[in-house]
Amino acid sequence: MKHKGKATSFDIAHYAGVSQSTVSRALRNSPLVNEETRRKVHEVAAKLNYKVDKNASNLRTQQSSTLALLLFEDPTTDESQINPFFLSMLGSITRACAKEGYDLLVSFQSSSQDWRADYEDSHRADGIILLGYGDYLDYQSRLQQLLEQNTKFVCWGAKVDGRPDLTVSCDNYGGGQLAAQHLIEQKRTDCAFIGDASHHSPEFFARYQGFRDTFLAQGIQLNERKIANAISTQDSGYHATKSLIANNVHFNALFAASDLIAIGAIRALQEAGIMVPNDVRVVGFDNIPAASYVSPALTTVQQNTTLAGQMLVSNLLSLIRGEEVESTLLPPNLIVRNT
Amino acid sequence: MKHKGKATSFDIAHYAGVSQSTVSRALRNSPLVNEETRRKVHEVAAKLNYKVDKNASNLRTQQSSTLALLLFEDPTTDESQINPFFLSMLGSITRACAKEGYDLLVSFQSSSQDWRADYEDSHRADGIILLGYGDYLDYQSRLQQLLEQNTKFVCWGAKVDGRPDLTVSCDNYGGGQLAAQHLIEQKRTDCAFIGDASHHSPEFFARYQGFRDTFLAQGIQLNERKIANAISTQDSGYHATKSLIANNVHFNALFAASDLIAIGAIRALQEAGIMVPNDVRVVGFDNIPAASYVSPALTTVQQNTTLAGQMLVSNLLSLIRGEEVESTLLPPNLIVRNT
């Protein structure tokens, strides 16, 4: 039973003494085929180490059993270091795909380049998961285009009013509230915020809003001067905090829009001789692995990445099946550590 | 120019006023086709948002332009946390694939499960990259099987004598030497080693050997009692170090087979009131992102993941092309920080 090249269903048919149609049915466990025949076909297939050719079956059935993950990063981010939060999402998405019997095609790209969003057009994937920060206004038009082309996709990110695409996101507003409540309990009400509080980063903006509104409800107004812009990197958080300090801005608490920003901010504070948490309490967002390693360990708002991956995949599959799907909001979780 | 479903090359042919064969040639930029014709075809294709059906073209050409990445983890590892070192490799592999025009299929799996190594058999991928720690003896037989099936694959990991598969690896032995030289310079010659110094983990074993041999060359013999077994997790490093301390084993330096182990070890030392680096100097291995966040920042042996990803991909592609390929050894790099 040796062959040149890979065995095909015709080879199996030959050795099992049945027709090729029957082999195909048996291998797909069609109820139409006799149990004895089915067994025999499976046996021969195993012996010849036969695997159905996915290109052929996908071509025939017009689907791919594959999902694509598009990870787009802020182009200013250091190439070599991927945001650990996304990496953790990637792990949970892969697992969720495997569980559903789908393969996952992964692609990184900086938002400047051409989008490799043609996975569906080229029949490589049945749908796309979009994951990434970056300027929302920059890629909004791309999303619009995907919608027009009727591409099946789901985004990780903020649900913006009027945003027509399907999203799965953390309740960023609620997460901001959690951070504010925590600081209010600690009697730290003179707060700085580091992150992009604008429509460019809807996730960050929602975190900021939840934070601000919670203070407002207590009659406390956040000072505009204490807001510094930053993208989600350690360096950006570091420099934003530095500039606050340089401008003689004082505060006794700091809410960072992400853990990476928080870690950079803490570094800037420590360098300036400001003690964390004694002088300034810090709350981050994400709960990346490093949050528990840094010293002092970072208090942060956790996003449930395992659940997020599962929802992303299951929502996308529903969409592909043509079912009605709602955008999903996942509850965040305050992790109190030492900052 | 509206269609039901996706446009095919026949649609393009129709609108461009040429035959379908010509469309195919024009789109693949065959030199056989007239420049004017080529332009026209591309124009129509763009207008109809046409993309070549990969399933069809792959089926026809009998290749896939796809590589598969199999990440296998130690089954004892916490499900939710993937080893950050591999995550960083994943990033560089993805980038290297993109550069070569290949897609990347990613799959995680615990070594207990069935291997999803049938990507090539099912024509989903032209080759496989294997990445992971775990017990080498456990999966050796699987590698053997892949070789017998003539699967194209390349492994990240130690080049073991007599190991017949193609590998790309860090010079783990050299890395161990680097760690030893550093500690010798610091006059810390009473060393503990935490990690699996056996054939079960060839990478760890090589690190240990390089470390041990460098001390031996100075006439210093490592004490067997100061070696504790650990897999590459923080917890494992923590417990291994704890047990050393509990057994009253003394040492003034510690070489951990990985950063995760080192981070756990430092925690155990600190809890026991042992100061790092004053009482015990610690050197890790990998240089994961967290290594620079921990306090004190971890001195460690860096593996060049960017280069590693590139070599993995380019070696695999050479192998697929049927070229002669040698296993590759990448030079490590000592990063001196505060431990």
Added chain:
DNA sequence: CTGAAAGCGCTTACAG
């Protein structure tokens, strides 16, 4: 329950 046949959308030798 089984088999012969059509066809998924391409690529490429073959013939001009």
Added chain:
DNA sequence: CTGAAAGCGCTTACAG
């Protein structure tokens, strides 16, 4: 330089 045709390896209606 171009077109008509074969064929990649499957799945599945259709006919028994």
